[in-house]
Amino acid sequence: MTQWLTGARDDPAERAHRVVAAALRAAYAWSVRKDRRDAMREVARMTGVVMEAHGPGRGPTTPLDLVACLRQPLGLLPALAEDPDQAIAQVVLLDGHDRLTADAYDLASEYALPVGDLGNSAQWLPTWTWMQADRIRDETFIALIEGNGQERYVASRRFLIEHPAGPLSDLRDLVSKSGVSLPRRGYTAIPDDHLHRSSGGETWWWPCAVCRWPMAVAGTTVRCRYRPHAAVYRLTEGGTARSRPRLSRVDEGRPRLTTPVARSAVDTGCVEFGVWRFVVVPGASELRVKRSLEELGAAVELWPELDRYDLRVRVGDKELKLDLKEYRSPYRLIADLRAKAPSVRILLPKTHEYQLQTLRTALPSLRVTTETKLYTEVRRALRTV
Structure with missing residues (x-):
């Protein structure tokens, strides 16, 4: 019953x-x-x-x-x-x-x-x-894959990750010129609690320096909803009622992050929260890892075979197949891995390397590595090429 x-x-x-x-x-x-x-x-x-x-x-x-x-x-x-x-x-x-x-x-x-x-x-x-996160991801990927080959699928998924928010007219032009596909819901209005309204009636938003999605605004505190994108800023009004407000960094996190500049919210949209949280957030890490590996000298392919896994890394004759997992809860990750056993090695990004031992204890047969260990492995392989 x-x-x-x-x-x-x-x-x-x-x-x-x-x-x-x-x-x-x-x-x-x-x-x-x-x-x-x-x-x-x-x-x-x-x-x-x-x-x-x-x-x-x-x-x-x-x-x-x-x-x-x-x-x-x-x-x-x-x-x-x-x-x-x-x-x-x-x-x-x-x-x-x-x-x-x-x-x-x-x-x-x-x-x-x-x-x-x-x-x-x-x-x-x-x-x-x-x-469920998997269903949000699957719905998004199906929309990107439908009627497309590998090359266009990668272009569409990369576009979504690199352009999760912005002026709608600019986004429409970019989509039209590039021919990429978008998720069914496309771009929606920026949520109210991610906007700042100045005393002069202007509305502003700030993209996260890591994932580029609008940061949340709570009073004078501005930060990304995703905690590992840990920069925290204090909002200061501009010199006049209609001038651009400013942010100043107040946490002691990564110093190399550029402080975002306020952008007008007029005719602006973003991908919905679920697509951002479960597609854009890990996608930003996947693109970052790809760039770092290519700087080392490896060849990297994104989302091979229409997303059977995330990264195919080649160093000479050596090939590595990796699925990046970026869960805030290692216990949800463990439950999902038990429900669907991975076919390739799991990769934990730098922000989640602390989960390694928990995963190995719960799933001793799991093939898992970290971003730091991956770079070491690739450097060693490159020395033998």
Whole structure:
């Protein structure tokens, strides 16, 4: 009777995953309840999912009970009390103003699942709150592959990564001239919480120095929603009400990042959040690794055989096949690798090299390397060519 909720597997890890997914959807719905008439109905539906996952007498039993839990660490929910992913257990989804927290966007989004019935909520719930990352990626890649050969597919995917936001007229011209394909939803309006409105009525946005997608704006703090793109900036208004606002770096991260300049938001769009988070973000790392390997002297092919894997690296007669994995949660990565065993070596980018031992412990037969180890391997191979 609960098969529509539970699916074929129903072990504790799967129940914990459902709880996080339902909590994320409920948190988003609660955050927009003043604008969406059926938001409370969505919170109630997700309360039912959470109750089912916990079983009788455990966990929140009313929508308001669930909302109260969303303002606290998720690990306080019984289903997550013993979850090995302590990072997700520490996540709080709603802040003191009942807005989604940075961790909700950054980490909890990896736990999204199609739990329960979407109903009318499909019209306003963002895909990243209910659609698995793999499905978002697959939908995007299918749109890029359809009717295209390898060369055009690579060009289309690279275009998406290199142009995740910008003036719509410029983007239309670039698409027309290059002949690339776009995802079904194309470019959408920049989210309101990624815009700054100056006192003179001008609206501005800033591209992340790493992934080029609009950074989030919270008061005078500006930063990319993806935490590994760690630069944090303070916003300062311009000299006049209509002049361009400025950013100054306030964290102690990578000093070589260029401080972004404010751009007008008039007639500007970006790829939707899910495409950015699960296609553009890892894609930016894939392109960076490609450039670094080519600077060393290796030959690199992107997304061979219509994306069977990410990178084919050739050094003389030596060939390396690699799939870059950029998950914030190593436990979600482990679960996905168990569900679908990789056919090539897994590559962890520099920002995620700390996950290496966790992966090797959980999956001892997994072929995995890090970006640093890969460069060392390629340098050694080049010395013998």
